[in-house]
Amino acid sequence: MNRITARKVAFNIHALKSARRTLCCSSGVKLPSEDRDQELSDKHGSHTNHPVHDVAIVGGGMVGMALACSLANTPLTKKLSVAIIDSNPALLSGDVIKKEDPPDPRVSTVTPATIALFKDMGAWKYVEEHRHAYFDKMQVWDYTGLGYTKYNARDINKEVLGCVVENKVLHRSLLSGLQNADSEQKIYHFKLNSMTTQPSSSSTPHGSLAKLELSDGHSLYAKLVVGADGSKSRVKELAGITSTGWKYSQNAIICTVQHTQENFCAWQRFLPNGPIALLPIGDNFSNIVWTMSPDESSNRKSMSELEFVEELNRALDSGYGPRPKSQLSGAPPFSWLTNSDRTASSADDLFEAAPKITKLASERMVFPLSLNHANRYASKRVAIIGDAAHTVHPLAGQGVNMGFGDAFSLSKVISQGIAVGSDIGELSLLKRYESERKPANVTMMAILDGFQKAYSIDFGPLNVLRAAAFQGAHYISPLKKNIISYASGEQRFPLFS
Amino acid sequence: MVSKHLLTRIYSMTRPVLQIPQPRNLCSHPKFVHELQTRLFSDAPPPSPAAPASTPPPASNLQSKSSLNETELKKFAAISETWWDAEGPFKPLHLMNPTRLAFIRSTLCRHFGKDPNSTRPFEGLKFVDVGCGGGILSEPLARMGATVTGVDAVEKNIKIAQLHADLDPITSSIDYRCTTAEKMVEEQMKFDAVLALEVIEHVAEPAEFCKSLSALTSCGGATLISTINRSMRAYATAIVIAEYVLRWLPRGTHDWSSFLTPEELVLILERASISVQEMAGFVYNPLTGQWSISDDISVNFIAYATKNTE
Numbered sequence A: 001m002n003r004i005t006a007r008k009v010a011f012n013i014h015a016l017k018s019a020r021r022t023l024c025c026s027s028g029v030k031l032p033s034e035d036r037d038q039e040l041s042d043k044h045g046s047h048t049n050h051p052v053h054d055v056a057i058v059g060g061g062m063v064g065m066a067l068a069c070s071l072a073n074t075p076l077t078k079k080l081s082v083a084i085i086d087s088n089p090a091l092l093s094g095d096v097i098k099k100e101d102p103p104d105p106r107v108s109t110v111t112p113a114t115i116a117l118f119k120d121m122g123a124w125k126y127v128e129e130h131r132h133a134y135f136d137k138m139q140v141w142d143y144t145g146l147g148y149t150k151y152n153a154r155d156i157n158k159e160v161l162g163c164v165v166e167n168k169v170l171h172r173s174l175l176s177g178l179q180n181a182d183s184e185q186k187i188y189h190f191k192l193n194s195m196t197t198q199p200s201s202s203s204t205p206h207g208s209l210a211k212l213e214l215s216d217g218h219s220l221y222a223k224l225v226v227g228a229d230g231s232k233s234r235v236k237e238l239a240g241i242t243s244t245g246w247k248y249s250q251n252a253i254i255c256t257v258q259h260t261q262e263n264f265c266a267w268q269r270f271l272p273n274g275p276i277a278l279l280p281i282g283d284n285f286s287n288i289v290w291t292m293s294p295d296e297s298s299n300r301k302s303m304s305e306l307e308f309v310e311e312l313n314r315a316l317d318s319g320y321g322p323r324p325k326s327q328l329s330g331a332p333p334f335s336w337l338t339n340s341d342r343t344a345s346s347a348d349d350l351f352e353a354a355p356k357i358t359k360l361a362s363e364r365m366v367f368p369l370s371l372n373h374a375n376r377y378a379s380k381r382v383a384i385i386g387d388a389a390h391t392v393h394p395l396a397g398q399g400v401n402m403g404f405g406d407a408f409s410l411s412k413v414i415s416q417g418i419a420v421g422s423d424i425g426e427l428s429l430l431k432r433y434e435s436e437r438k439p440a441n442v443t444m445m446a447i448l449d450g451f452q453k454a455y456s457i458d459f460g461p462l463n464v465l466r467a468a469a470f471q472g473a474h475y476i477s478p479l480k481k482n483i484i485s486y487a488s489g490e491q492r493f494p495l496f497s
Numbered sequence B: 001m002v003s004k005h006l007l008t009r010i011y012s013m014t015r016p017v018l019q020i021p022q023p024r025n026l027c028s029h030p031k032f033v034h035e036l037q038t039r040l041f042s043d044a045p046p047p048s049p050a051a052p053a054s055t056p057p058p059a060s061n062l063q064s065k066s067s068l069n070e071t072e073l074k075k076f077a078a079i080s081e082t083w084w085d086a087e088g089p090f091k092p093l094h095l096m097n098p099t100r101l102a103f104i105r106s107t108l109c110r111h112f113g114k115d116p117n118s119t120r121p122f123e124g125l126k127f128v129d130v131g132c133g134g135g136i137l138s139e140p141l142a143r144m145g146a147t148v149t150g151v152d153a154v155e156k157n158i159k160i161a162q163l164h165a166d167l168d169p170i171t172s173s174i175d176y177r178c179t180t181a182e183k184m185v186e187e188q189m190k191f192d193a194v195l196a197l198e199v200i201e202h203v204a205e206p207a208e209f210c211k212s213l214s215a216l217t218s219c220g221g222a223t224l225i226s227t228i229n230r231s232m233r234a235y236a237t238a239i240v241i242a243e244y245v246l247r248w249l250p251r252g253t254h255d256w257s258s259f260l261t262p263e264e265l266v267l268i269l270e271r272a273s274i275s276v277q278e279m280a281g282f283v284y285n286p287l288t289g290q291w292s293i294s295d296d297i298s299v300n301f302i303a304y305a306t307k308n309t310e
């Protein structure tokens, strides 16, 4: 090889010279940006009164804040300039939650999957500074006294099945997680009035960006607008995204109650007109979500506190029918139906009575039950997350978990887009978020809808079948494990896996 | 990421034929190697050893070699309005973009020792996108921090690219020019990374084109080339004709006979003193409509190569 090289060098002097010349000149190549920077600032100078952001999150509720917090705590997205638009006073940082404040009747049951995501972005430590209640047991039973089932975290080798946290605590923790991240974001304490996403004219400097007009009359531009503005989403409406939904002729009463014993179990009892759930929220408090007919709800909202507490205790234990009998050994009553396989480690758990309620600790709030699902989650420069994309009834406590799932998925997709230099408002990128979340949410909604239909109607004598289903769930271990992992946010397709 | 194993396979296919030891000091002697290889592996007559001083300057020499293929360029000029229509004729490029950019990001972050967690890892580096078309690749590169020059032989493409880039202050810094790789070589321009994606199948002389790409790459720089594999013809009749050619691309956008195989690409790059370090394939899943990086280079492939410095 050296031999060939040496021989060739002799008659290629001119080539060497030209090569050297090439090398010397390389530093002389003009940097394209140098003389353009000037041009740029001139061109955009007249628009400095309209701030330009990478992401504008409309709605700083729990889900919008989860997105902001996740973006701020992810390496590739923390440098994005994020705007949060919401007139909600809870976003003013002066507002601190005090231990002695009465518990908020609006609580969420967060799943282990959500807890893990909160931990990843450093927000869970703030939740732990406030009132919260982990629960490791769940007891579901039926007013007929024919069946019950108990779920245990041990069944799926977990410490907990979930954690009940007041919404204001979740919200505050996300805000703290955001404030303590090293990132740039601006909160606009206004409402969104209108939005334009169609490029006005290609000659305007931000022509291709979305333009938002706020309630104070000011405007801003963003590459991506995220609608996290709840079930009556203005963003969804302005983006022309339609949705499909239906109302159930049922309402839910939500309130906080106090009891004497400590509670580490989530309780749910099916009554003739719908289920009642008692969720521990810590400090001898629990949260009630009770579904019933609209007539019953207005009646129970207006009755005296004493009467209402009495009604609650009847609904949770003493009224409607007998307590189911604990199965200790021998064949369970519906073994012929369920073909029982008794290996679930909690199969021997005895039936327990729910804690006796002594006092009402909040006002009673009534909500109509409805299901609503957006037909699309994205359009050019717009994505919708949380209740803006889907609302479910509070029955299974999945609403906000679905929203958190959306927020983390969108945050991940934005991060992937940044990694490959995409325009983060590009529809093809946002479609990836949609295709990740839509099937998951639709499955969850179908299950909740089915659940609703199966359990809110009094089947009369057919209740025996429903009770059999409980017995089945109680004794068929793999099925039961699936149900728990589904409810704890780990599995996408319960029962079919 | 394509396995070293695959590359070894390609090398073992090319090396015995070439019988070429890795040339040394190529970077400081580009012209020399160029001629060394021309002499060894082409029919071109060796420069006369008798008259080294009177050899014409390389510039005029290069001018005569043009990579322009007029028929191909006309096809692109005809559909230049549709560059940014994600559902238009360039849909495959739009769909493939995130995938190929992921490959580019990971290889170039490694190459230049940049933090892959940085939002703008290519800050301070000069890239040229040869055959940039409407700027589908140039814009993301600019967002990733690179100082980008985009060049295309079709004036209309450059106009479209400029108009689109001006919509975003970050991309409006891209320097778009209607020129060719050869002309830039004449101007003695150098870049840290030279990218020519989905271009080589449209040029007149791929080997000459690669030499120009090499000459544009600075010492220690990187070259990235992607193209369609000629050997995918069988595959083409099945899914690709339906999904790729007939539905998306106007008939005749690609002339199958001008495609290269990965082996051929490695070979002509080697002759241009560029060594392929890694190769990856892109496979299209018609069910999800997504492309993904794979070891399968039988359809569409990308090569990351370095300019030889020793």
Ligand SMILES: Cc1cc2nc3c(=O)[nH]c(=O)nc-3n(C[C@H](O)[C@H](O)[C@H](O)COP(=O)(O)OP(=O)(O)OC[C@H]3O[C@@H](n4cnc5c(N)ncnc54)[C@H](O)[C@@H]3O)c2cc1C
Pocket (backbone or CB within 6 Å): A058, A059, A060, A061, A062, A063, A064, A085, A086, A087, A088, A107, A108, A109, A190, A191, A192, A193, A228, A229, A230, A231, A232, A233, A234, A252, A254, A367, A385, A386, A387, A388, A393, A394, A396, A397, A398, A399, A400, A401, A403
């Ligand atoms: C009675 C009830 C009980 C529930 N119980 C549970 C439960 O146990 N577990 C569970 O997981 N989920 C539960 N949910 C569901 C859960 O509360 C919601 O899914 C969750 O609050 C959705 O959060 P979000 O951030 O998407 O929307 P929201 O919490 O509705 O927040 C929307 C935000 O957008 C702002 N906004 C609205 N319009 C505009 C505008 N034009 N401009 C600017 N800002 C705007 C609002 O001020 C608000 O801050 C329950 C819901 C109800 C109604």
Ligand SMILES: C[S@@+](CC[C@H](N)C(=O)[O-])C[C@H]1O[C@@H](n2cnc3c(N)ncnc32)[C@H](O)[C@@H]1O
Pocket (backbone or CB within 6 Å): B067, B068, B069, B072, B073, B076, B093, B130, B131, B132, B133, B134, B135, B136, B137, B151, B152, B153, B154, B157, B179, B180, B181, B196, B197, B198, B199, B202, B203, B204
């Ligand atoms: C298939 S497009 C690829 C565009 C772009 N590189 C991408 O991958 O998104 C090929 C482009 O190469 C341009 N082109 C073809 N031959 C060329 C040449 N010899 N020099 C410069 N550009 C050329 C065409 O005009 C066309 O825009």
